[in-house]
Amino acid sequence: MRTLRGVRIVTWNVNSVKQRVPRLLPWLDERKPDVVCLQETKLTDDAFGALLDDELHARGYEAAVHGQGAWNGVAILSKVGIEDVVRGIPDGPGFPDPEARAVTATCGGIRFTCVYVPNGRAPDDPHYAYKLEWVSALKDMVEAGPEAKVVLGDVNIAPTDDDVFDPAAYVGSTHVTAPERDALASLQALGLRDVVRDRWPDERVFSYWDYRAGMFHKDLGMRIDLVLASAPVAERVKAAWIDRQARKGSGPSDHAPVIVDLDEAPDGDIGPVVPPPSAKPAKRGSHKLPQSP
DNA sequence: ATGCCTGAAGGGTTCAGA
Numbered sequence: 001m002r003t004l005r006g007v008r009i010v011t012w013n014v015n016s017v018k019q020r021v022p023r024l025l026p027w028l029d030e031r032k033p034d035v036v037c038l039q040e041t042k043l044t045d046d047a048f049g050a051l052l053d054d055e056l057h058a059r060g061y062e063a064a065v066h067g068q069g070a071w072n073g074v075a076i077l078s079k080v081g082i083e084d085v086v087r088g089i090p091d092g093p094g095f096p097d098p099e100a101r102a103v104t105a106t107c108g109g110i111r112f113t114c115v116y117v118p119n120g121r122a123p124d125d126p127h128y129a130y131k132l133e134w135v136s137a138l139k140d141m142v143e144a145g146p147e148a149k150v151v152l153g154d155v156n157i158a159p160t161d162d163d164v165f166d167p168a169a170y171v172g173s174t175h176v177t178a179p180e181r182d183a184l185a186s187l188q189a190l191g192l193r194d195v196v197r198d199r200w201p202d203e204r205v206f207s208y209w210d211y212r213a214g215m216f217h218k219d220l221g222m223r224i225d226l227v228l229a230s231a232p233v234a235e236r237v238k239a240a241w242i243d244r245q246a247r248k249g250s251g252p253s254d255h256a257p258v259i260v261d262l263d264e265a266p267d268g269d270i271g272p273v274v275p276p277p278s279a280k281p282a283k284r285g286s287h288k289l290p291q292s293p
Numbered sequence: 294a295t296g297c298c299t300g301a302a303g304g305g306t307t308c309a310g311a
Contacts (some may be wrong), residue, residue, distance in 0.1 A: 015310085016300055040310090042301075070301050071309075156311070175311060210311075211298035222311075223297060254299075254310085 001118060005265045006238070007108055008032065011152040012224055012246075013116070013208075013255035015041040017075075018051060020253055025055055027246055031259065034091070035107045038156045041065070041073030048075065054058070057275045066103040073100050080108035092137035093192035095130045102138065104145075111145050112231055115153035120174035126176060131156070135183040143190050151192055153225040154208075154255065159183045159194060163223035165206070175224060190226035193258055199240040207242050208255045216247055227260050229262050236262040 010033040016019040017038060028036070029160040041048060048065045056063055060079045066087040067073035078084060086104040095118070104113040114139060120131040135155075142151055157180045163168040170176045188194065196205060206221030215221060227240065247256040 019300065040300095121307080121309085121311090158311095170311090173311075208311075210296095213297050215298095224311075 007034045007262045008237075009035040009112075009150065009152070009227070009260050009262065010257050011037040011038075011039070011154070011227060012257035013225060013253060015040050015042075015152040015253040017041040017043060017048065017073075019251070021051065021055075023246065023249075023251060023253070024117055027257070028059055028061075031243065031257075032040075033259065035112060035113060036061075036077040037152050038075045038077070039073070039114065039116035039126075041067050041071060042131060043067045043073055044069050053101045054152075064103055064105045066100045068100040071099070072116055074103045074114045075263055076105050076107065076114050078105070078107040082107050089137045089141050092141070092156070093130060093133040095127065096238065102141075103135070106142075106146075106211055108149060110132065111149040113142060113145075113149070114153045115151060115155065117154065118128060119156050120180070123166055123172070123177055125155060131174075132179055132183050135180075135187060138188045139183075139190065142192075147230060149185065149192075149234040150227060150229045152225075152235055152258070154225050155184060156224050158224055159184060159197070159226070163197075163206075165220040165222070175222065191230050193231070193234040194224075195227050195229050195237045196232055196240045196242065196258060198234070199237070205242060206256075207258055209247060211254050217290075225255055225258050228256055230261075233262065238263045258293065272293075 012022060029167050037090040045065045045067050048067050056077060061077040062082045063075055063077050065075040072237050076113050083106045088098050093201045101116045113169055118127060118131040118134050119126040164170050172241055205223055207223050207225035209216035209221035237260055243257045243259055
């Protein structure tokens with residue numbers, strides 16, 4: 001366990017950990033996070049272990065995985081211990097059966113809940129009602145947890161219109177509707193702070209860009225991958241940023257990792273808040289909608 | 294074209310993702 005350097009925590013929807021191994025392992029070596037929450041692993045627990053156990057152990061990680069074949073799947077990797085693992089949301093909703101969308105563990109004294117919130121598909125789809133029920137059940141579980149906690153992952157909800165490249169492009173779609181935003185706000189009302197938005201209140205900050213139509217190149221994305229921290233954790237944040245570098249190059253996920261560095265001293269001077277140069281988001285500006293030919 | 298990529302499963306195509 002690190003006691004002097006603080007703790008670096010991450011959430012990253014990797015969109016198939018099997019396909020992402022060539023990006024994930026070098027990224028772990030480069031960024032050296034202490035706790036990594038992964039979503040859309042798309043592997044059973046046995047397959048995850050066969051693929052990654054040796055590579056992770058060699059890097060000092062223990063893993064708590066909750067997966068299934070083909071779809072969904074979450075995992076927490078930790079260098080600072082991993083205890084009291086809970087898979088899924090006990091008594092939570094399913095479609096119709098429970099899906100592998102949450103895993104919770106205590107790492108370095110903080111309770112981490114790694115989530116992959118259901119997509120919802122469309123506001124009139126049964127998956128949309130399931131999504132709202134799922135977030136409500138998540139809130140109940142998190143509320144019953146300890147004081148020092150972080151809920152992080154792909155929440156599939158853009159908290160505000162500032163979190164999408166153009167609100168007009170999403171009218172009638174999921175991820176931006178009032179009931180979804182209300183459900184997210186109810187979760188945050190437990191005292192969870194959106195630490196990336198807190199750090200970049202007026203900046204254009206996205207975590208997901210569609211693979212198609214050069215959306216990443218044009219920086220037309222959404223911010224749907226969040227790190228929500230309770231006060232004892234949020235007070236320790238010394239940097240919070242989205243690693244757009246990991247979205248570049250060949251074979252990326254369509255999501256970028258969200259990185260949060262916590263200072264070790266809960267009540268000490270946290271010093272200047274300065275991210276790496278590559279982390280500075282572009283200034284918010286006007287952007288055209290993608291046009292159909 | 295109104296799902297423009299990508300991944301998975303299963304089968305030469307379809308579904309799902311946000």
